[in-house]
Amino acid sequence: MEIIIKVNGRRIAEQIEPDLLLIDFLRKHGCYSVKRGCETANCGLCTVLMDNTPVLSCSVLAARADGHEIYTLEGLQEEASEFVGFIADQGADQCGFCNPGFVMNTIALLRENPDPTDDEIRAYLAGNLCRCSGYEGQLRGIRNFLDQRRK
Template sequence: MEIQLTLNGRPVRASIEPDTLLIDFVRAHGCPSVKRGCETANCGLCTVLMDGVPVLSCSVLAARADGHSVQTLEGLQAEAEEFVSFIADQGAEQCGFCNPGYVMNTIALLRENPDPTDDEIRAYLAGNLCRCSGYEGQLRGIRAFLNAKKAKEAEPNA
């Protein structure tokens, strides 16, 4: 079957098998940040944005993306660059395996809610599995980023 979608801002047309998963499609098209983890839609490692909404690409057929826009971390580097250092500063990227999923969900969260509470951050990131850091480092990093952003906006020359 033939599908056509926009992947990280560029049009892609491909012939696929009907059972091709979106994770396999995006990885085959140069997006290695989308990681295979649990393959049961429980860990968040395979998160991509489809039309701006986070989806678990291990549980979505590539055919469902036909006619849609799909973004991976490769296409969102500039937006991610704003806050990933804050997460790293909190020691929340020990092995780094879960980072792409956290970053993708954080981007979606901040687009939807630019000033979330800690509970809203926890709720939005609940589907991301992290075995190293205990989750609080990611929360502290996002909170530090938001606080720094507010402080910068409050500066007279901002």
């Protein structure tokens, strides 16, 4: 079957097998920030934005993305660069494996709610698995970014 997906602003038309997962389609097209973790939609490592909504690409067929716009971290570097340093300053990127999922969900959160409470941040990031930092560093980093932005 043929699908057409706009990935990071670039139109891609391709013949695919009906059971191809979106994560595999994206990685085939150079989006290596989209990581394979649990493959059960529980870790958030494969988070992408589909029409500006975070989705887990390991649980979405590429055929479902036909006609949609997908953004990965590769396409959102400028927006991500605004706050990733604040997260790094908190030591919240120890191994870095979970960072793309956290960054993608933080971008979606801040687009939806530019001034979230700590509880809203925690709720939005709850689906991201991090084995190193305990999540408090990410929360402090996002909070510091928001505080700095207000000044």
